[in-house]
Amino acid sequence: MFQELTEKFDAVIRTLKGYGKLSDKNIADSMREIRRVLLEADVNYLVAKNFIADVQQRAIGQEVLKSITPGQLVVKIIHDELKKLMGDKDSRLNFSNRIPGAIMLTGLQGSGKTTFAGKLALHLRKKGRNPLLVAADIYRPAAIEQLKVVGKSINIATYSEESQDPVTICKNAVQYARQNMKDTIILDTAGRLHIDDELMHELENIKAVVNPDEILFVADGMTGQDAVNTAKAFVERLDFTGIVLTKMDGDARGGAALSIRAVTHKPIKFLSVGEKLDQLEIFYPDRMASRILGMGDVVSFVEKAQESFDAEKAARLEQKIFHQDFTLADFLEQLQQIKKMGPLQDLLAMIPGMQNRAMKGIQVDDNALIRVEAIINSMTLKERRLPNVMNASRRKRVAQGSGTSVQDVNKVLNQFEMMRKMMKMMKKGGKMKLGIPGMPSGF
Amino acid sequence: MLSITAKLKNGLAKTKAGLLGNLNQIISKTRRIDENTLAELEEMLILSDLGADTAEQIIAQLREKCKLEAMLEPDEIIRVLKELLIKFLSSSPQARTDFSQYKPFVISIVGVNGTGKTTTIGKLAHKFSGQGHKVMLAAADTFRAAAIDQLGEWAARSGVDMIKPQIGADPASVAFDAVNAAIARNVDILLVDTAGRLHTKVNLMAELEKINRVLGRQLTNAPHETLLVMDATTGQNGLTQAKQFARAVKVSGIVLTKLDGTAKGGIVFSIFRELGIPVKYIGLGEKLDDLEEFDAGLFVEALLQ
Ligand SMILES: Nc1nc2c(ncn2[C@@H]2O[C@H](COP(=O)(O)OP(=O)(O)OP(=O)(O)O)[C@@H](O)[C@H]2O)c(=O)[nH]1
Ligand SMILES: Nc1nc2c(ncn2[C@@H]2O[C@H](COP(=O)(O)OP(=O)(O)O)[C@@H](O)[C@H]2O)c(=O)[nH]1
Ligand SMILES: [Mg+2]
Ligand SMILES: [Mg+2]
Numbered sequence: 001m002f003q004e005l006t007e008k009f010d011a012v013i014r015t016l017k018g019y020g021k022l023s024d025k026n027i028a029d030s031m032r033e034i035r036r037v038l039l040e041a042d043v044n045y046l047v048a049k050n051f052i053a054d055v056q057q058r059a060i061g062q063e064v065l066k067s068i069t070p071g072q073l074v075v076k077i078i079h080d081e082l083k084k085l086m087g088d089k090d091s092r093l094n095f096s097n098r099i100p101g102a103i104m105l106t107g108l109q110g111s112g113k114t115t116f117a118g119k120l121a122l123h124l125r126k127k128g129r130n131p132l133l134v135a136a137d138i139y140r141p142a143a144i145e146q147l148k149v150v151g152k153s154i155n156i157a158t159y160s161e162e163s164q165d166p167v168t169i170c171k172n173a174v175q176y177a178r179q180n181m182k183d184t185i186i187l188d189t190a191g192r193l194h195i196d197d198e199l200m201h202e203l204e205n206i207k208a209v210v211n212p213d214e215i216l217f218v219a220d221g222m223t224g225q226d227a228v229n230t231a232k233a234f235v236e237r238l239d240f241t242g243i244v245l246t247k248m249d250g251d252a253r254g255g256a257a258l259s260i261r262a263v264t265h266k267p268i269k270f271l272s273v274g275e276k277l278d279q280l281e282i283f284y285p286d287r288m289a290s291r292i293l294g295m296g297d298v299v300s301f302v303e304k305a306q307e308s309f310d311a312e313k314a315a316r317l318e319q320k321i322f323h324q325d326f327t328l329a330d331f332l333e334q335l336q337q338i339k340k341m342g343p344l345q346d347l348l349a350m351i352p353g354m355q356n357r358a359m360k361g362i363q364v365d366d367n368a369l370i371r372v373e374a375i376i377n378s379m380t381l382k383e384r385r386l387p388n389v390m391n392a393s394r395r396k397r398v399a400q401g402s403g404t405s406v407q408d409v410n411k412v413l414n415q416f417e418m419m420r421k422m423m424k425m426m427k428k429g430g431k432m433k434l435g436i437p438g439m440p441s442g443f
Numbered sequence: 444m445l446s447i448t449a450k451l452k453n454g455l456a457k458t459k460a461g462l463l464g465n466l467n468q469i470i471s472k473t474r475r476i477d478e479n480t481l482a483e484l485e486e487m488l489i490l491s492d493l494g495a496d497t498a499e500q501i502i503a504q505l506r507e508k509c510k511l512e513a514m515l516e517p518d519e520i521i522r523v524l525k526e527l528l529i530k531f532l533s534s535s536p537q538a539r540t541d542f543s544q545y546k547p548f549v550i551s552i553v554g555v556n557g558t559g560k561t562t563t564i565g566k567l568a569h570k571f572s573g574q575g576h577k578v579m580l581a582a583a584d585t586f587r588a589a590a591i592d593q594l595g596e597w598a599a600r601s602g603v604d605m606i607k608p609q610i611g612a613d614p615a616s617v618a619f620d621a622v623n624a625a626i627a628r629n630v631d632i633l634l635v636d637t638a639g640r641l642h643t644k645v646n647l648m649a650e651l652e653k654i655n656r657v658l659g660r661q662l663t664n665a666p667h668e669t670l671l672v673m674d675a676t677t678g679q680n681g682l683t684q685a686k687q688f689a690r691a692v693k694v695s696g697i698v699l700t701k702l703d704g705t706a707k708g709g710i711v712f713s714i715f716r717e718l719g720i721p722v723k724y725i726g727l728g729e730k731l732d733d734l735e736e737f738d739a740g741l742f743v744e745a746l747l748q
Contacts, residue, residue, distance in 0.1 A: 042678030110557025141596035149588035224678025226706035
């Protein structure tokens with residue numbers, strides 16, 4: 001499924017790249033595809049709809065049309081908007097000076113609260129705190145025992161009372177923490193449905209007696225459309241302060257992250273990525289955006305390409321191709337631009353689809369680039385402009401000058417010739433695709 | 444005790460955004476059925492987690508029907524949509540499982556983490572023993588903290604025996620011991636609880652295969668039923684889950700849990716379409732009798748509320 005989606009997204013990008021200039025209709029078509037990508041990733045329908053409308057607004061603006069690769073820019077805008085929607089400076093935990101500090105964990109049944117409680121305790125201890133786990137789930141069979149086992153496995157104490165209500169347990173835990181030099185309590189509450197009024201009220205009561213520094217909403221990363229309903233209810237009742245997404249070690253695309261963010265505006269603070277207690281990650285909006293879109297790291301690719309791509313030079317090049325006087329000197333310039341973008345293998349890996357399709361089996365060798373560069377550098381200006389003059393003795397000289405073989409020189413010249421032909425065809429087809437010039441393969 | 448419809452409706456009435464309101468709105472806004480109506484119905488299906496593809500497919504069918512029957516009456520369209528959805532889920536009516544076919548009849552319960560496997564076993568044990576079967580539980584989740592104690596509590600609640608292994612024991616050997624015990628104690632139905640595992644973990648899926656292999660070596664055709672427990676809140680990843688579990692073990696049915704919330708569990712449509720795996724039971728709460736046999740009609744009714 002992941003593969004299918006990635007391929008679908010490739011198609012979007014390919015269409016976008018194909019357009020020299022984006023018309024409103026082009027954008028609208030692409031947006032429909034992207035909407036689908038978001039829905040497949042479980043972004044809530046209405047959230048996706050609003051999101052697309054925003055992006056469309058931005059994409060139709062000047063910004064896109066002025067750029068050299070409008071299609072790629074649209075993809076980048078989508079990614080940026082996603083990142084913006086999910087990102088937050090405030091993804092760390094905020095503690096007041098009060099002792100003990102308190103973090104309250106809430107969420108639906110089976111979302112991963114108890115496991116996360118253990119992870120958080122471990123994390124906080126590493127940060128120099130002295131946490132205490134508090135067993136506030138008195139409903140689920142063996143829930144208290146579960147938390148104790150979790151605590152014991154990382155050598156962290158658990159506070160529990162067998163026959164008390166959760167509100168009292170939490171209240172007493174605060175006292176206990178003070179007396180036992182614990183500076184942080186982590187409240188593991190029972191999972192509950194957001195429509196269970198009585199149990200939601202229980203959470204409000206716990207909040208009132210403990211006044212926690214942070215209330216975290218722990219949500220399963222595989223959640224579908226319903227994520228907005230639960231998140232909305234929990235935030236309305238508790239005004240929680242942050243979000244934790246669990247089970248992110250699977251292959252779910254995690255669109256719930258976007259949905260929950262969009263309806264609560266609370267920061268995502270952690271990702272839980274496994275059943276073991278050290279499998280905890282802080283949240284990177286960047287990665288999450290790519291994950292939701294199911295595209296490799298296309299955006300950093302676009303960014304890199306754009307950074308190192310000089311618009312003026314590109315325009316000149318476009319002219320040259322148009323007039324068919326693209327020379328080896330231009331080729332060299334192109335190569336140097338590509339080189340600025342980083343190792344080739346990295347670049348290719350960032351393009352969705354590259355890993356599995358067209359480029360499969362093609363060995364990308366950065367040394368080859370250096371070789372080509374050296375060869376062209378050893379040529380005279382005239383030779384670069386008019387490669388036809390390259391007779392056998394000139395080839396031999398260039399090979400010697402560049403420390404390569406005559407075969408290498410031949411290869412470069414042949415490939416250059418092929419490229420020129422391709423450009424001619426492109427010109428005939430009336431479609432001009434600039435940006436990353438067709439990389440000659442296998443040199 | 445509430446009936447299933449009452450329970451389903453109860454949950455639904457509690458949501459402000461109950462879809463019935465929307466539906467009536469959609470229908471009453473226009474006196475005629477047009478593409479807008481269809482688009483809004485499609486949106487509703489997507490919001491129920493059917494996924495864009497399946498929703499589109501169903502709406503396409505609906506569009507055809509509208510043309511054929513030249514149907515313009517708004518309330519007609521809901522009836523037709525219901526019929527389409529029901530048909531989509533159950534091309535043929537299911538036969539009741541015949542537990543007397545094998546003795547013991549072994550049911551293995553699998554699924555990703557936290558979906559409600561252990562709870563479902565407690566409910567099934569209650570249901571089956573209420574029907575007069577002698578039931579036994581095997582605690583083959585030896586991994587998760589206190590999982591054995593949790594199942595033990597359900598065994599006590601439903602008044603059935605449980606085979607209690609050592610923590611960290613090999614789950615396949617637990618299953619092996621459980622079958623022997625079940626034979627010795629003349630048990631009718633053996634329910635095997637397995638640890639939650641993500642379908643992407645190759646080693647854990649292999650462990651599941653091993654459990655089933657061991658069961659099959661001891662008893663003909665065991666496990667006789669493998670139920671994949673899925674949380675109704677699960678989104679499109681549910682299809683991938685079902686595919687991967689079905690690849691590792693022969694999944695014979697789905698238990699769709701947590702339908703007492705506001706999630707609709709629409710992913711089961713895609714699962715049935717692509718894999719032909721039917722839903723057998725639904726979970727409606729955390730108590731012993733919060734389990735019902737699946738009824739496509741009621742399910743669709745609740746979906747469209
Ligand atoms: N509301 C509701 N909660 C349920 C339902 N079924 C299970 N739960 C709750 O969901 C949580 C997880 O249930 P478990 O039965 O422990 O799930 P599991 O699949 O065995 O979990 P692991 O073994 O940890 O993977 C518990 O809090 C259950 O009480 C249901 O139908 N409705
Ligand atoms: N694969 C995976 N499983 C997890 C993760 N977090 C929790 N779990 C599992 O999900 C199930 C439910 O977790 P638990 O902490 O008991 O959830 P709670 O009911 O919210 O307290 C257990 O089987 C956990 O081992 C995670 O990040 N990845
Ligand atoms: Mg818990
Ligand atoms: Mg379990």
